[in-house]
Amino acid sequence: MARRPDTRETVLLALELLRRIPRGRKVTAAELHAQLGSAGIDRDLRTVQRQLELLSEHFDIERDERSKPYGYRWPERARPMAIPHLSPQESLLLRLAEEHLKNLLPTRLLKSLDGVFAQARRNLGPDSTAELERQWPAKVRVVATSQPLLPPKLRPGVFEVVSEALYANRWLQLDYRNAAGKSAAVQVMPLGLAQQGSRLYLVCRYKGYANERSLALHRILTAKALPLTFQRPRDFDLRKYEDDGRFGFGEGRHVRLRFRIDKGAGAHLLESPLSLDQHVRELADAYEITATVVDSAMLQWWLQSFGEEVWDVRRNPAGAAHRPGD
Numbered sequence: 001m002a003r004r005p006d007t008r009e010t011v012l013l014a015l016e017l018l019r020r021i022p023r024g025r026k027v028t029a030a031e032l033h034a035q036l037g038s039a040g041i042d043r044d045l046r047t048v049q050r051q052l053e054l055l056s057e058h059f060d061i062e063r064d065e066r067s068k069p070y071g072y073r074w075p076e077r078a079r080p081m082a083i084p085h086l087s088p089q090e091s092l093l094l095r096l097a098e099e100h101l102k103n104l105l106p107t108r109l110l111k112s113l114d115g116v117f118a119q120a121r122r123n124l125g126p127d128s129t130a131e132l133e134r135q136w137p138a139k140v141r142v143v144a145t146s147q148p149l150l151p152p153k154l155r156p157g158v159f160e161v162v163s164e165a166l167y168a169n170r171w172l173q174l175d176y177r178n179a180a181g182k183s184a185a186v187q188v189m190p191l192g193l194a195q196q197g198s199r200l201y202l203v204c205r206y207k208g209y210a211n212e213r214s215l216a217l218h219r220i221l222t223a224k225a226l227p228l229t230f231q232r233p234r235d236f237d238l239r240k241y242e243d244d245g246r247f248g249f250g251e252g253r254h255v256r257l258r259f260r261i262d263k264g265a266g267a268h269l270l271e272s273p274l275s276l277d278q279h280v281r282e283l284a285d286a287y288e289i290t291a292t293v294v295d296s297a298m299l300q301w302w303l304q305s306f307g308e309e310v311w312d313v314r315r316n317p318a319g320a321a322h323r324p325g326d
Helices: 007-020 029-038 045-058 088-101 107-112 114-123 131-138 158-168 238-243 297-304
Strands: 062-064 071-073 170-177 183-196 199-206 213-216 220-229 250-262 279-282 286-296 310-317
Touching: 007 029, 007 045, 007 114, 029 045, 029 107, 045 062, 088 114, 088 131, 107 114, 107 158, 158 170, 158 183, 158 199, 158 220, 183 238, 250 297, 286 297
Parallel strands: none
Antiparallel strands: 062 071, 170 183, 170 220, 183 199, 199 213, 250 286, 250 310, 279 286
């Protein structure tokens, strides 16, 4: 005999459903059931359907019975219940988080938070009395440090599968085409997701290998999460992977870099140093900069971007001192 849910479970389910029913569009019982599942709330579809029928009888919730499955929504004239209540400051935080983290969260987690994000949008909508919080998103921007590019198109379903496998520590089966146009079927252990400008990269290990690689998501032709899970390697640290310059096409090799740069072009390095151990020597018409950095293609591109305003570039192994005249 099936266990009858207690009063507390029933109330919590009702609150979750009330919070997730949108205004301005309809949602079906199946969609709400999927949202609950993504949030780790395990209820069968029939229970959700019964609860929605009951809620539509006692709250100002529209149930569209013209076609099946039924659609539910708060009417435009109604003020949806805020459960839990979000302050204007919390609503602002969630609005900014939704905008900037949408490519860095697993799809199912985003779906499970849809009701909270929708509430935050409503709280800062045209009818909101939180005027200053409502204005704030128009007052701040994250600006590009190089020529802006449109994001490459991802194939349908790739981000959803990759992010879910990364979240659940599951192996991935990929059809991947590299920059040279060569395609291959590979099994990979997903370890990290990084956004670099307009592009997304998956950091992973190929099956049978112990080193990491970065795969561009837009070059993944198909992706399938395998049932097999793995223990996340203790020797891998995504922050260290970044610090080693791996996203800048480096191999983690540090060098003691020295170069001279025109004072006009190099003034920003006095405010934003290349490293904590950066040393600056002021010359008549230039600065001589010495710093320990990761040697990478990105470093080379950065130096070349200054053209003739940078000269006398020297690289020594990290830890080796530059001798006068070097």
